[in-house]
Amino acid sequence: xxxxxxxxxxxxxxxxxxxxxxxxxxxxxxxxxxxxxxxxxxxxxxxxxxxxxxxxxxxxxxxxxxxxxxxxxxxxxxxxxxxxxxxxxxxxxxxxxxxxxxxxxxxxxxxxxxxxxxxxxxxxxxxxxxxxxxxxxxxxxxxxxxxxxxxxxxxxxxxxxxxxxxxxxxxxxxxxxxxxxxxxxxxxxxxxxxxxxxxxxxxxxxxxxxxxxxxxxxxxxxxxxxxxxxxxxxxxxxxxxxxxxxxxxxxxxxxxxxxxxxxxxxxxxxxxxxxxxxxxxxxxxxxxxxxxxxxxxxxxxxxxxxxxxxxxxxxxxxxxxxxxxxxxxxxxxxxxxxxxxxxxxxxxxxxxxxxxxxxxxxxxxxxxxxxxxxxxxxxxxxxxxxxxxxxxxxxxxxxxxxxxxxxxxxxxxxxxxxxxxxxxxxxxxxx
Amino acid sequence: xxxxxxxxxxxxxxxxxxxxxxxxxxxxxxxxxxxxxxxxxxxxxxxxxxxxxxxxxxxxxxxxxxxxxxxxxxxxxxxxxxxxxxxxxxxxxxxxxxxxxxxxxxxxxxxxxxxxxxxxxxxxxxxxxxxxxxxxxxxxxxxxxxxxxxxxxxxxxxxxxxxxxxxxxxxxxxxxxxxxxxxxxxxxxxxxxxxxxxxxxxxxxxxxxxxxxxxxxxxxxxxxxxxxxxxxxxxxxxxxxxxxxxxxxxxxxxxxxxxxxxxxxxxxxxxxxxxxxxxxxxxxxxxxxxxxxxxxxxxxxxxxxxxxxxxxxxxxxxxxxxxxxxxxxxxxxxxxxxxxxxxxxxxxxxxxxxxxxxxxxxxxxxxxxxxxxxxxxxxxxxxxxxxxxxxxxxxxxxxxxxxxxxxxx
Numbered sequence: 047x048x049x050x051x052x053x054x055x056x057x058x059x060x061x062x063x064x065x066x067x068x069x070x071x072x073x074x075x076x077x078x079x080x081x082x083x084x085x086x087x088x089x090x091x092x093x094x095x096x097x098x099x100x101x102x103x104x105x106x107x108x109x110x111x112x113x114x115x116x117x118x119x120x121x122x123x124x125x126x127x128x129x130x131x132x133x134x135x136x137x138x139x140x141x142x143x144x145x146x147x148x149x150x151x152x153x154x155x156x157x158x159x160x161x162x163x164x165x166x167x168x169x170x171x172x173x174x175x176x177x178x179x180x181x182x183x184x185x186x187x188x189x190x191x192x193x194x195x196x197x198x199x200x201x202x203x204x205x206x207x208x209x210x211x212x213x214x215x216x217x218x219x220x221x222x223x224x225x226x227x228x229x230x231x232x233x234x235x236x237x238x239x240x241x242x243x244x245x246x247x248x249x250x251x252x253x254x255x256x257x258x259x260x261x262x263x264x265x266x267x268x269x270x271x272x273x274x275x276x277x278x279x280x281x282x283x284x285x286x287x288x289x290x291x292x293x294x295x296x297x298x299x300x301x302x303x304x305x306x307x308x309x310x311x312x313x314x315x316x317x318x319x320x321x322x323x324x325x326x327x328x329x330x331x332x333x334x335x336x337x338x339x340x341x342x343x344x345x346x347x348x349x350x351x352x353x354x355x356x357x358x359x360x361x362x363x364x365x366x367x368x369x370x371x372x373x374x375x376x377x378x379x380x381x382x383x384x385x386x387x388x389x390x391x392x393x394x395x396x397x398x399x400x401x402x403x404x405x406x407x408x409x410x411x412x413x414x415x416x417x418x419x420x421x422x423x424x425x426x427x428x429x430x431x432x433x434x435x436x437x438x439x440x441x442x443x444x445x446x447x448x449x450x451x452x453x454x455x456x457x458x459x460x461x462x463x464x465x466x467x468x469x470x471x472x473x474x475x476x477x
Numbered sequence: 478x479x480x481x482x483x484x485x486x487x488x489x490x491x492x493x494x495x496x497x498x499x500x501x502x503x504x505x506x507x508x509x510x511x512x513x514x515x516x517x518x519x520x521x522x523x524x525x526x527x528x529x530x531x532x533x534x535x536x537x538x539x540x541x542x543x544x545x546x547x548x549x550x551x552x553x554x555x556x557x558x559x560x561x562x563x564x565x566x567x568x569x570x571x572x573x574x575x576x577x578x579x580x581x582x583x584x585x586x587x588x589x590x591x592x593x594x595x596x597x598x599x600x601x602x603x604x605x606x607x608x609x610x611x612x613x614x615x616x617x618x619x620x621x622x623x624x625x626x627x628x629x630x631x632x633x634x635x636x637x638x639x640x641x642x643x644x645x646x647x648x649x650x651x652x653x654x655x656x657x658x659x660x661x662x663x664x665x666x667x668x669x670x671x672x673x674x675x676x677x678x679x680x681x682x683x684x685x686x687x688x689x690x691x692x693x694x695x696x697x698x699x700x701x702x703x704x705x706x707x708x709x710x711x712x713x714x715x716x717x718x719x720x721x722x723x724x725x726x727x728x729x730x731x732x733x734x735x736x737x738x739x740x741x742x743x744x745x746x747x748x749x750x751x752x753x754x755x756x757x758x759x760x761x762x763x764x765x766x767x768x769x770x771x772x773x774x775x776x777x778x779x780x781x782x783x784x785x786x787x788x789x790x791x792x793x794x795x796x797x798x799x800x801x802x803x804x805x806x807x808x809x810x811x812x813x814x815x816x817x818x819x820x821x822x823x824x825x826x827x828x829x830x831x832x833x834x835x836x837x838x839x840x841x842x843x844x845x846x847x848x849x850x851x852x853x854x855x856x857x858x859x860x861x862x863x864x865x866x867x868x869x870x871x872x873x874x875x876x877x878x879x880x881x882x883x884x885x886x
Binding site: 454 | 502505506509510513520523524526527528530593596597598599600601604610611613614615616617618619622623626630824825827828830831838842846852853856859860863864867868
């Protein structure tokens with residue numbers, strides 16, 4: 047046995063073989079193609095069909111883009127340049143670009159204001175969306191609504207500042223009274239805010255010229271800006287309302303529960319268009335006689351109610367997914383309802399429901415184009431109305447609709463990718 | 478021993494209502510109820526004041542008055558002398574027509590795309606992914622308008638079918654696809670007693686009877702299988718149950734086809750589906766199919782591979798594995814979101830107003846509202862219609878969910 051190892055044996059290899067590249071039949075692009083694209087007759091047919099389809103699209107679209115005209119002032123001029131060749135008249139986009147973005151009534155020398163508000167939105171949204179950013183950035187988020195209102199609608203800076211002051215005072219009163227009971231704090235806070243707002247009215251009226259921008263009435267809003275305003279405002283407003291509705295639906299108090307159930311099921315059962323009809327033609331009947339409520343405000347109310355009902359259902363799913371032990375443990379620690387909700391239940395339930403909420407937000411943002419049906423001039427309303435009806439651009443469909451798709455796709459796709467990323471980040475459970 | 482849990486005995490004080498947990502919830506509910514009643518009273522008084530100022534009242538009498546407008550696509554008899562109520566019913570049927578057809582189409586496209594997205598063919602897989610993402614992330618209204626524009630621009634106009642140098646021709650000489658709409662052959666019955674809608678009703682009745690017959694047969698076969706272990710071959714009986722009664726009825730009633738033909742400036746005869754209907758149905762289908770594809774994919778992925786392996790180790794063939802093991806479990810995951818997509822289709826069909834298809838939003842919520850000025854009544858009716866559909870679909874869904882729920886003991 048022992049002497050077998052003493053003499054080196056010639057036929058046993060003493061060094062590792064160099065790794066060899068796999069044979070061409072097992073790896074490499076050809077094999078990959080064979081395995082993934084031409085594996086069996088069915089797959090081959092599918093692949094050929096897909097390639098043919100892609101070829102059709104590319105061969106049709108390429109000359110259209112390549113010969114595209116970007117600098118004319120009307121469709122007739124554009125056709126003259128093209129002289130029968132296939133080509134897109136993208137000049138409708140360059141010529142009507144401000145209209146697509148801001149509508150046709152927003153004063154053109156003020157375009158910088160919504161633009162600044164738009165870029166500020168990124169800084170305001172970033173700390174909410176990404177947990178790792180410094181928490182101090184939340185200050186921008188808190189200031190943003192007031193600043194954006196001032197920038198977009200104009201008027202004196204004092205008005206949003208006073209509104210903010212009222213809210214801050216209300217919050218201070220709330221924290222002072224909260225020790226007694228949550229309800230007391232809430233009522234005290236609301237009363238304080240309302241009192242401050244009432245008093246501030248006397249100050250802002252005479253000082254309406256302080257730091258004033260030119261006022262833009264909200265019926266002058268239009269274009270993609272209107273979609274964006276509606277989307278951002280309604281999502282932010284509907285989130286708290288939706289959470290309240292979800293809590294109400296889970297409540298033991300029968301009357302509150304049934305109010306919430308009826309509201310949610312009613313809103314979810316009717317299309318948004320009917321609610322917009324309500325905003326357009328019905329809501330006026332229910333407001334005090336003589337009051338002239340802004341159409342955009344009425345629409346914001348209805349869309350907010352609409353998405354709040356959907357968010358409520360998502361949050362209810364999150365609440366239902368929490369084990370009952372959490373609420374019981376909170377109760378056994380002596381926390382009351384408001385405390386256990388704020389400190390124990392909602393943080394966990396909201397975490398579960400964030401992807402669903404983001405989906406609702408994307409759906410809501412897409413739904414904002416429905417306002418074009420009640421003759422508001424958002425992006426789609428602008429395209430169908432002033433642009434396609436004008437003598438210069440009557441008949442330019444493809445370029446405009448492609449632009450509309452390109453306005454919405456990156457934003458919605460980006461948000462849904464963000465939602466998936468967040469879902470992975472939040473998946474702390476054991477799998 | 479004295480019990481420590483005796484409630485404190487004291488006189489009633491006002492603060493008890495808010496501090497004592499036994500009464501607090503009643504206090505809150507009472508306050509909410511009062512607030513709600515106050516809000517409704519306020520809105521109601523505003524309504525009455527506004528109506529009085531405008532010289533209006535709430536009344537549904539307008540439903541009985543002649544509508545005075547024409548509806549170009551209708552399933553039941555309607556003229557401009559018909560009542561507003563009939564116009565509303567025509568609109569409702571049109572809504573249901575779009576919804577049902579779009580649901581069927583969306584399911585078919587969605588299932589195919591969802592399965593293809595799981596295929597290991599790289600290019601098909603990616604192509605389907607692109608389709609799903611593009612359609613999901615752009616508003617459906619934009620898709621409806623785009624597809625409407627495509628139909629009008631790409632398909633030939635009826636005049637292009639005319640003459641010897643026609644640039645377009647009918648498909649198989651039976652179907653005409655034009656920019657104004659699609660024309661299909663229409664089955665008619667020559668027997669006198671079956672003329673009009675009677676013949677169609679008879680056929681529909683026979684089909685329903687065949688459905689129950691086929692189901693009874695399949696139940697019977699299952700019972701035999703339970704008893705003896707062998708499933709009797711029944712497919713030719715099933716085929717006969719479906720085909721024979723209908724064929725016999727067609728022969729007796731004298732089936733003939735009315736083929737669309739070019740007369741004057743337009744096609745006449747056959748079934749005419751307007752381009753607005755086709756565009757709306759198609760757009761809703763492919764938009765919703767993108768969502769359904771994701772549901773189907775998620776449903777199939779949700780079934781762990783262990784299930785497939787277990788079925789294989791039991792000796793089941795792949796087809797039986799799919800039918801008996803994977804699908805029943807995947808359907809439990811797929812069906813609830815699928816039904817809520819059907820609900821979405823029904824609600825999104827109200828976008829018909831954007832392409833001029835006369836669904837219930839176009840008739841009742843559009844022209845009737847504008848002509849009579851009865852905004853509150855028409856919008857209420859409109860909402861009630863959609864609400865009834867939605868609630869009945871969700872009721873069906875609840876029944877289904879309960880029937881397939883995992884029975885845990």
